[in-house]
Amino acid sequence: MLIPFPVELDLGIESVSTELTYKPAVPVKPLSPQVACAETTEIAACRDLGGYLPKLHYRLAHHIITAPVPAAAPVKGTRIMIVYGVALLSVCLLLGMFIGEVLGVLLGVEANVGGVGIAMLFLVMASNSSRFKALTEGAAGSGIQFWSAMYIPIVVAMAAQQDVAGATEGGLLAVTAGVAAVIVSFALVPVFSKIGKSSNADSTQTTGGSDA
Amino acid sequence: MDILETVLVRNNLLVAFALVGATIWISYLVANRFTAGRIHGSAIAITLGLVAAYWGGVTTGGTRGVADIAVLGGIGLMGGGMLRDFAIVSTAFGVKFSELKKAGIAGVISIFAGVLVSFVVGAAVAILFGYTNAIDITTIAAGAVTYIVGPVTGEAIGASEAVITLSVAAGLVKSILVMTGTPLVAKYIGLDNPQSAMVFGGLMGTTSGVAAGLAATDPKLVPYGAMTATFYTGVGCLLGPSVLYFMVDSIF
Numbered sequence: 001m002l003i004p005f006p007v008e009l010d011l012g013i014e015s016v017s018t019e020l021t022y023k024p025a026v027p028v029k030p031l032s033p034q035v036a037c038a039e040t041t042e043i044a045a046c047r048d049l050g051g052y053l054p055k056l057h058y059r060l061a062h063h064i065i066t067a068p069v070p071a072a073a074p075v076k077g078t079r080i081m082i083v084y085g086v087a088l089l090s091v092c093l094l095l096g097m098f099i100g101e102v103l104g105v106l107l108g109v110e111a112n113v114g115g116v117g118i119a120m121l122f123l124v125m126a127s128n129s130s131r132f133k134a135l136t137e138g139a140a141g142s143g144i145q146f147w148s149a150m151y152i153p154i155v156v157a158m159a160a161q162q163d164v165a166g167a168t169e170g171g172l173l174a175v176t177a178g179v180a181a182v183i184v185s186f187a188l189v190p191v192f193s194k195i196g197k198s199s200n201a202d203s204t205q206t207t208g209g210s211d212a
Numbered sequence: 213m214d215i216l217e218t219v220l221v222r223n224n225l226l227v228a229f230a231l232v233g234a235t236i237w238i239s240y241l242v243a244n245r246f247t248a249g250r251i252h253g254s255a256i257a258i259t260l261g262l263v264a265a266y267w268g269g270v271t272t273g274g275t276r277g278v279a280d281i282a283v284l285g286g287i288g289l290m291g292g293g294m295l296r297d298f299a300i301v302s303t304a305f306g307v308k309f310s311e312l313k314k315a316g317i318a319g320v321i322s323i324f325a326g327v328l329v330s331f332v333v334g335a336a337v338a339i340l341f342g343y344t345n346a347i348d349i350t351t352i353a354a355g356a357v358t359y360i361v362g363p364v365t366g367e368a369i370g371a372s373e374a375v376i377t378l379s380v381a382a383g384l385v386k387s388i389l390v391m392t393g394t395p396l397v398a399k400y401i402g403l404d405n406p407q408s409a410m411v412f413g414g415l416m417g418t419t420s421g422v423a424a425g426l427a428a429t430d431p432k433l434v435p436y437g438a439m440t441a442t443f444y445t446g447v448g449c450l451l452g453p454s455v456l457y458f459m460v461d462s463i464f
Contacts, residue, residue, distance in 0.1 A: 089298065089301060089302055089305075090298070092301060093297060093298055093301050096301070097297075100446070103446070104446060104449075107446075107450050108450075109364075109446060109449040109450045110364050110368075110449060111360060111361075111364060111445055111446050111449040112445075112446065113443065113446030113447075113449075113450070114442050114443035114446055115297075115442065116297045116300055116301060116419070116438065116442035117438070117439045117440070117441075117442040117443050119297075119301045120300070120301050120303075120304035120307075120435060120438070120439050120442075121304075121312075121439075123301055123302075123304045123305055124304050124307050124308075124309055124312065125309065127304075127305050127306060127307075128308070128309050136305070141305070144302050144305045145302075145305065147298060147299050147302035148299070148302040148303050148305055150299055151299040151300070151302065151303055151427065151431065151434065152236070152254045152257070152427050152431065153229075153232045153233065153236060153290075154290060154291055154295050154296055154299045155254075155258060155291070155296070155299075155423055155424045155427045156232050156235060156236060156254070156257045156258055156260075156261045156291070157228055157232050157261070157287045157290040157291030158261075158291035158292075158296050158420055158423070158424065159257075159258045159259075159261030159262045159265060159291070159391060159420075159424055160232075160261035160262070160264045160265050160268070160277050160278045160279070160284075160287050160291060161265060161268075161276045161277040161278060161279040161287050161288050161291050161292070162261075162262060162265045162277055162384065162387070162388065162420070163265070163269060163275040163276070163277065163380075163384055164262050164263075164265045164266035164269055164277065164384070164388060165265075165266055165268075165269025165270050165277075166269065166275055166380065166381060166384055167381050167384035167385045167388055168266070169381065171378075171381075172341075173337065173338070173341045173352070173378060173382070174355070174378055174381035174382040174384075174385055175382075175385050176337050176340075176341075177333070177334045177337040177338065177352060177353075177355065177356045177382040177385070177386075178356060178381075178382045178383070178384070178385025178386040178388075178389060179385060179386075179389060180333045180334075180336075180337055180356075181329075181330040181333045181334055181356040181357075181382075181386050182386050182389045182390055182393060182416070184329055184330075184333050185326060185329060185330060185415045185416055186393070186397050186401055187401070188322075188325070188326075188329060188415055189401040189402065189403060189408060189411055189412050189415055190401050190402045190408070192318055192321065192322045192325065192411040192414075192415065193318065193402055193407055193408040193411045195318055195321065
């Protein structure tokens, strides 16, 4: 099987645009990167796919030329799958939940202390770190984005299973206590947002959302 | 008819996906056609969900809204704690760490302030309604924190079954009001940036209320509010049966 690919060869004195073909020594299945070496009569090309290197190394006479992987050939990232992102998300939540439970036991509280919040921190760290690129980029990222997009539907389902009837059966006391707590808390949001901003007054974010 | 029901009950999660999908489609249609986009489609969908939950609770006598109806059992899984938390965490994808740090201190302060404020308001209402026993006042006040803190506190300090039920009801009212009220007041309380969303999550605390309230206001704010809100219940359970109870006990 001969695979054609366009290359631009820089020979030092002049550059040549041409299309080369190579015949993989090991049969290369599309979308399955592996080390494959190719030889034609005039040219030897060896691609290093084991480490997802996006470069091809050619040997033409005595020159060694490096060129980008042709688009037609298997490119980096083909091994990344949606499930990797979903798996990362699951591990983050499981770890967070575990830490939250342990915190609860340590504090002597019958509740999970911030498990979801801790899990979110893990995900933020993973998505901002280059070490986890294979789990957060491309297809893997869309595995996480899918759940993010399912957020509102899940919240609607959550609303549909609230004990609304139970809330109304609590009578006037329950309604008054709930409503009063919400109104006072709402009113305090701008107050505390300001405290946050004044304590950060030296940083650059002073005008950001102040014109609300 | 029996065959159809068997299929639907056996595949109830798929029924939930289809039903929620239809609900959201109708909600966005109504939002765009009749309110010209002034009310967010998801706010209508969440309200429809709550109305359905009320109907489900009244017809079945259960506590899980429509999820107590066999065919709609999948709603219980789809909107249950596991998938809800999974979806909440996924919203943090792409959030910049620096954004979280900016409001970090204000967020932490707001969690403690939120627990304290809701507790004090709840206690005041309980006293207003004639309660004079420290255990009763503390339990009802803890219910105004969240509907989880209420019973946890009540059981820890030995409150009666009736008072614990009252505290759960108070917490539910709070949660439902946050779900539906947030999009209406968002403009007036400056809830339009990550920092105020973190403060909002810390002050309100009810995870489901904050999750739904922010979804109906601006889904971009969800990760920030949810981040602080998930610590709130833990802090409430920590302070309720201890510091806050001693505080009330020393007065009454």
